[in-house]
Amino acid sequence: MDQRKRKPSFIKKQMDFREPGKTAGKILVAARKVFAENGYNGTHVDEIAAQAGVNKATLYYQIGDKDTLYANVIHQVLGNVAQDIADSVAKADHPEDKLKIYVNCIASAVDENPELPPIMMREMASGGAHLPRVVAEDMASVVTILLGIMEDGIRRGIFVETPPFLIHMMIMGTILFYKKGAPIKEKQLWLPAALKSRDKKLKGDLGDEVGQLVLKAIKK
Amino acid sequence: MDQRKRKPSFIKKQMDFREPGKTAGKILVAARKVFAENGYNGTHVDEIAAQAGVNKATLYYQIGDKDTLYANVIHQVLGNVAQDIADSVAKADHPEDKLKIYVNCIASAVDENPELPPIMMREMASGGAHLPRVVAEDMASVVTILLGIMEDGIRRGIFVETPPFLIHMMIMGTILFYKKGAPIKEKQLWLPAALKSRDKKLKGDLGDEVGQLVLKAIKK
DNA sequence: TAAACAGTTAACCATTTGGTTAAACCTTTT
DNA sequence: AAAAGGTTTAACCAAATGGTTAACTGTTTA
Known part of the structure; x- marks a missing residue:
């Protein structure tokens, strides 16, 4: 994006995103x-x-x-993940469950949307240079959900006090890096056999695996 | 990088990197x-x-x-972090200590080298398109170190069995995302007060914090 | 000191790239 | 069916960009 001709990037008109025929x-x-x-x-x-x-x-x-x-x-x-997370998380009661759902929502959003990781990573790399306000707001609302979950969990004595934003970055970072990193690793044919053979594929779903890890990390 | 004129990118000659006067x-x-x-x-x-x-x-x-x-x-x-990590990690005995050092090495490499996060993130986003072989090898050797630490830890019954590559992505992802993400968050002045006020700054060092979290996640 | 060489530069070039224009092409309305 | 309005296109343009050239300057060597 050219620094000079910086115009506010508004959406010209409401478009039919869901009509790829148009x-x-x-x-x-x-x-x-x-x-x-x-x-x-x-x-x-x-x-x-x-x-x-x-x-x-x-x-x-x-x-x-x-x-x-x-x-x-x-x-x-990036914009429409927020509502989905909010809805899904609301269905659970226990903070542990909510957190698992939170992570899984992000993981499946990434699954259904392979364009998400590269775009998001580059957006972060550039310091959010092109992030339209709407999207920034959506992302904020996602973190807010995690904030709620964690506060609840801490209040109930289930979680240790941990900075929510750090945890969010941990969840996003892990999922996105793994999604893009694994293929790169596989591409390196010359890799030491030890690395390739020992580092078996994930047993289950990436979302579940990450969810478990994060949960264990912040549980009391 | 233009896909058509793909040439092997070798280093022309040994250059005096450390002589910014030249x-x-x-x-x-x-x-x-x-x-x-x-x-x-x-x-x-x-x-x-x-x-x-x-x-x-x-x-x-x-x-x-x-x-x-x-x-x-x-x-x-990106190339010269590997040796540093290997040396530092070798100084410790216990897998827990080694892992903490591993994380801290990465965190301080990022601290000393603010250019690392954006470059690495974009490199991952593009599927390692421009990664010179040397650098890929360096990165592989870093993961290999973690592999060693984790295998040792698992053998000694300290760690639960977890895919090392996933843990590496978790460490890198968390550190890099946090490093670039925090400033973006701070930039959003309109953020709901709840988010800004509640999400206090990290108590200690990012490396320590992440080290603790990861350790807790994989400890038995 | 003169030839050879390494290093630097202004000017130049071909191509690419974001963006525009004026005309043509459909539909819909009258 | 003709006017009107919305939609698409080939051709065009100015600016930007990666890369080159030939001349110039300074240093080393014979």
């Missing part, structure tokens, strides 16, 4: 993929247009400039 | 900073040259093209 939908689907693969700076508007099968001018007509396009993508990818 | 040194210092800030694609060779105070042609004469320059930077930033 032009705008096709563009956003393509954009999400290309942005995830190459990052903001590595992404060329022409490539998005090509992958969406539309003319570049159509893209500009339908959505706007690169910034707006990216804002839409990031909102689409 | 031209090559100045260039690498500038490059490290600019690459960390803007990522590979967001970095312009002209800007590096400008920040180094040399002509762009000098940069090409001294080091080579953008790819080579980046390979040098990433090697400089």
